[in-house]
Amino acid sequence: MVINKIGIEHLIITLLLALYFTGSSAAANGIIVTGAPTTTFTLTVNAAGGADYKKIQDAVDNAGDGYTILVSGGVTYTLTYYENLNVNRSVKLKGIDNGRGMPVVNASKKGSTIILNASNSTIEGFTIVNSGSLSGDAGIRINSRNNTIRNNTITRNNYGIYMAVSGNNYIYNNYFNNTNNFKTNGSNKWNSTKTAGKNINGGPFIGGNFWANPSGTGYSQKCADYNRDGICDISYTLAINNKDYLPLAINDTVPPASVTKLSNVSYNSYYIKWNWTDPIDKDFSRVMIYLDGKFKINVSKGIKNYNATGLLANTQHTISTRTVDIYGNINTTWMNNTARTAADSIPPANVSGLKNVSYAKVYIKWTWIDPPDKDFSKVMVYLDGKFKINVSKGIKNYNATGLLAGTQHTIATRTVDVNGNINATWTNHTARTAP
Numbered sequence: 456m457v458i459n460k461i462g463i464e465h466l467i468i469t470l471l472l473a474l475y476f477t478g479s480s481a482a483a484n485g486i487i488v489t490g491a492p493t494t495t496f497t498l499t500v501n502a503a504g505g506a507d508y509k510k511i512q513d514a515v516d517n518a519g520d521g522y523t524i525l526v527s528g529g530v531t532y533t534l535t536y537y538e539n540l541n542v543n544r545s546v547k548l549k550g551i552d553n554g555r556g557m558p559v560v561n562a563s564k565k566g567s568t569i570i571l572n573a574s575n576s577t578i579e580g581f582t583i584v585n586s587g588s589l590s591g592d593a594g595i596r597i598n599s600r601n602n603t604i605r606n607n608t609i610t611r612n613n614y615g616i617y618m619a620v621s622g623n624n625y626i627y628n629n630y631f632n633n634t635n636n637f638k639t640n641g642s643n644k645w646n647s648t649k650t651a652g653k654n655i656n657g658g659p660f661i662g663g664n665f666w667a668n669p670s671g672t673g674y675s676q677k678c679a680d681y682n683r684d685g686i687c688d689i690s691y692t693l694a695i696n697n698k699d700y701l702p703l704a705i706n707d708t709v710p711p712a713s714v715t716k717l718s719n720v721s722y723n724s725y726y727i728k729w730n731w732t733d734p735i736d737k738d739f740s741r742v743m744i745y746l747d748g749k750f751k752i753n754v755s756k757g758i759k760n761y762n763a764t765g766l767l768a769n770t771q772h773t774i775s776t777r778t779v780d781i782y783g784n785i786n787t788t789w790m791n792n793t794a795r796t797a798a799d800s801i802p803p804a805n806v807s808g809l810k811n812v813s814y815a816k817v818y819i820k821w822t823w824i825d826p827p828d829k830d831f832s833k834v835m836v837y838l839d840g841k842f843k844i845n846v847s848k849g850i851k852n853y854n855a856t857g858l859l860a861g862t863q864h865t866i867a868t869r870t871v872d873v874n875g876n877i878n879a880t881w882t883n884h885t886a887r888t889a890p
Contacts, residue, residue, distance in 0.1 A: 501527040511536050511548070511560070520545040520573075526581070527551050528558040535559040540569040543574060550580030550607075557608065562586045567596040568612065586612040593617035594633065597624060600641075604629060606655060614638055628703075630655045642696035649686065654703055658685020662701025665870035666691060668806035679740075680704035681783040697805045710784035711736035714776050719794035720760075724801070724874075725829065727794045730760045731776065738780040743842040745775040753756035753779075765829065769798030769875045770773045803828035806868050811886035812852075816860035819886045822852040825870065830872040837867040845871075861890040 498514045499506035506527065508514040514524045524546055525584055528534055533555045539562050542548070548569075550558040559582040561799045562568040566587045569578065576599070583594040593614035595604060600623045608630040609615045615633040618624065622641020631637070646663030646780045656675075657663045663686075667673035678687035691702040712734035733739060742754045744761050754761055763772060778786045806828035813820045825831060825848055834846040836853045846853055855864060865885040870878045 459716050494620070498522060498524045499527070500524060500536075502536055503527075503529065509514065510538060512538055512540055515540065515542055515544060515546060515548075518544055518546050521673070523547045523549060525549055525551050526558045528553050528580075529555040531555070533559060534559075535561050537561050538565055538568075539566045541572065542569065543572045545573045545575040547577040548579070548581070549577070550582075552580065557582045558738050559584060562592075563614075564588065567591070567617070568591045569595045569596045569744050571602055572599055573593060574601045577603040577605075582608045582610070584611045586610075586614070588613045591617055593638075597621040600624065608655065609633065618643065626695070627663055628655045628661050629887075630665045630667070630671070631714055631833045632669065634669070636666060636668070636673075637693055637697075639694055639697055639797070643744060645693065645697060645699035646701040649701055653687060656685070657704050657706040658703060660685050660701075662686050663699035663703060664693070665703040675703055676705060677781075678702065678704050679781045679783075687846045689816050705738075705781045705782060706767055707738065707780065708784060710786040711739040713778055713786055713790045714724045714742055715790075717774070717790050717792045719775065719792060722794060722796055724797045724799035726762055726764040727766065727772055727774075727796060728762040729774050729794070730790060731790075732757055733757065734778055736780060738782065739778060740781045741779050743777045743779060743785070746779075747772055753852045763871045767797050768796050768830065771795045772808070799830065799872065799874040799876060802871075802878040803831040803870045803872045803876055806834055807882075809866070809868065809884045811884065814886060814888055816889045817858050818853040818854055818856045819858065819864055819866075819888060820852060821884060823882075825849065825851055826870055828872060831870060832873045833871050835869040835871060835877070839864055840867070858888045860888055863887045 467889040479703045480737045493794050499519055500508045500514045502509050513528055518524060528551055530553045536558060538560060557580050560568050562585050564587055568583050568586050572755055586592040586594055593616060594612035596617045597848050598620055600621055604626045605628050610632040612633045615631040615636040617648050618639040622643060624643045626643060627647045647661060650661045652661045666675040674691045681688055684705055687702040687704045691699040714731040716735060717729060717731040719727055720730045739756055741756060744751045744754055746763050766772060771793060773791055776790045806823040806825060809821060809823040811819055812822050831848055833848060836843045838844055838855050858864060863885060865883055867881045867883045
């Protein structure tokens with residue numbers, strides 16, 4: 456009898472082990488065995504049938520703490536679950552995109568779409584929409600702590616996520632576009648570390664969340680992303696102890712249109728001014744200005760002109776422009792215009808401060824201050840009525856040598872610019888050599 460009992464027990468253990476390993480192998484190959492004992496903690500939901508449950512709430516009610524609930528998004532069409540979920544167990548709710556997008560949970564504008572009462576839960580991979588409009592109604596309302604909310608699209612709700620009596624939650628890579636995107640009184644973490652990978656908005660890095668609103672003025676809709684990594688260049692402060700350090704930016708790769716009506720509107724001998732019309736793109740930021748092939752300046756949206764100064768008279772110059780948006784996209788099409796400065800007929804001012812600074816029996820030395828004109832070129836020097844020399848800009852002195860002792864001499868000067876305009880007014884000074 457003892458031997459038979461041992462044999463029976465051995466047989467039972469063998470059968471149980473066989474069932475265990477058979478179930479593990481089947482699960483590993485994606486086979487769901489229904490109606491058989493299992494040691495896994497996974498339940499499946501598919502509104503079209505063929506899973507453990509058709510409703511998410513039924514799966515939640517029959518789950519235990521630590522269970523994973525896989526919710527199908529549909530194979531031939533996107534599945535929508537018209538439910539108000541009340542999660543009272545610590546579970547992982549995971550939406551599965553079977554080729555038609557994430558499963559949709561729709562509250563039909565009554566109450567909150569998902570209420571999370573159990574701590575240490577995870578919600579990921581869902582489109583969560585149409586909460587009610589009463590105070591506290593939300594796409595996700597959390598009344599617990601230490602939860603993870605990730606990879607969800609949460610739109611068309613009164614609040615995206617409502618955490619009036621919650622904290623220490625980890626919320627990242629979600630797309631928010633709601634009347635109010637959040638309410639929180641506790642401290643929460645709103646981003647992961649920056650990691651390469653496609654984010655919820657299609658950008659190249661996973662980090663924080665995408666913050667939109669129905670009017671198109673949400674933080675992520677307006678932020679700059681000049682390095683084009685899909686992350687806003689400046690962090691987003693939601694509330695005290697709540698900051699998204701890596702808010703997602705619009706994944707925009709389309710540059711703005713070019714400027715139009717680029718034309719020369721005024722000029723003289725040393726400047727040319729151009730005007731243009733900015734493109735109408737809402738994300739247009741600035742115009743890059745090049746003059747004669749060299750970058751000069753970025754002109755911000757709304758200014759619509761550039762004045763090139765310090766030019767030479769009667770010279771031709773070409774302005775070239777490219778437009779840039781707030782995401783750093785550059786329109787590579789050049790818009791150009793060529794114009795010429797006016798011929799210069801205005802001479803420079805006279806020298807000033809002309810004086811004798813030293814002398815001897817055989818020489819007299821004079822100095823002066825050059826005029827401030829940018830196009831000033833030289834001083835024509837005459838001695839006792841006879842032309843002697845052109846003194847270039849910056850030298851500012853002339854030494855008359857080979858003179859006789861005790862004789863008087865007069866220096867006379869005229870100034871000339873780079874265009875050959877001569878100031879007809881003489882500036883003179885008289886001095887005597889030593890006896």
